[in-house]
Amino acid sequence: MEDLKGIWAVGGGKGGVGKSFIASAIGTALARRGARVLLVDADLGGATLHHFLGIKKTAASLSDFFDRGRPLFELITGTPVPGLSLIRGHNATLGAENINYAQKNKFLRHLAKLAREYLVIVDLGAGSSHNIIDTLISADLMAAVIVPEIIAVENMYTFLKNALFRRLAAGLNQIGRQHVLIDTWKNRHGYGIKGFKGLIASLSGRDDEIGARVREEIENFRIHLIVNQARNRQEATVGNAVKSVCRKYFGIDCRYSGYVEHDEFIGRCVNRREIYMESYPASRCAREVERLTDNLLTGRQVSIIS
């Protein structure tokens, strides 16, 4: 477990689906198994990750990185869980989510450096903006959290399409053909392209260089789906369904890695400044987090629940 390094990014598009809880719970589960974990709250609009770790405030936060230019590693603080560290996000500055291109690249560079010493789990926050998507696609493991509701599913598709689009753009940029993607999408009606699948099909059928690159990017694109706040096992099958749509419709390798049932004690723990995974390790929800963590490590999936 000590050898587990790299970046895991937890996003999903919609706010309030429990990205921070999932990130903190997976982080706690991994730290308890002996991994050296660093949680990074990159939710620049609404940083809440520290609440799930029973921490009120920390001396340093990401504000010190973005506003005062301090290096990321200086902002690391401990948590009550041995082996689990945190870089707290920031809420204070208005418009803080609008970091610029240079800041974003510097952030990704610093993250990559930390990922040599830690398993870095990044809580991406809501939305599908460039900064969020670029952090996602730079990760070694990409995870998307949804709840079994139509808005969350819809936002997740947008999130996924943006991520794949950025990946394709980056891939084509490497061979100097990025403009083909932009042009094709802009003039999609002229090309007779319907939807995202049509875009992929059209690009794959272009000259060998573009087609090969597009296919390669799609083959290497893997998203781990997590269903949170399922109220029963029936609702957990939404994960199987979404996974299927991602595979059949977008042609993406989507893995249904786990589901976590709704538990009102999670909210109570936050209010009482307790860590759910430590206070209720035997609860159903905690066991589901453990199984989810196993699946993320091994690549196993939730089988279809009858």
Next chain:
Amino acid sequence: MDRERLKPYFDVLEIEPAASLTEVRNAYMLLKEVYSDPESIVTGPLAGEMGEESRRDILERLEEAYHVLLAAFEQSREEPRRRIEKVMADIETFDGPALKRIRERLGVDLNDMALATRIQVQHLINIEEENFSALPVKVYTRGFVANYARHLHLDEKRVVSDYMTRFEAATENNG
């Protein structure tokens, strides 16, 4: 069942080629439900993009995969029975080699059989190889052979009758 050849159909149902019949059924039922309803929380958000056509296309492929796999499972269930029927048709008398052939066709291990029947492996081997002189006296050997036949769900009476005729002929000649 050639699961490697059937992999494309398992892929359509999004399950591993090692999947059981129950898993095949569950996958088919779930996916059919998903793609039958264009307004579900999963398909609804893509309704504009996905189009009736591709949804129907997916449904057709699901049907095809399910039927191919069902047929394959049905066939594989009949395979051992059919194989054994073929062996049985060739058998005129249940001698040692015939019993061995049937047991092997059924894929029954001698050690498992020994555990289940509580007959020593060596005795089972002696029955199959017709080492009559190494087998115990008639009444015990008869019991062993009956047990052997029962374990393979063979016609116990006929097996015992055939086998013991040979056993008696051999032991009487020697004695």
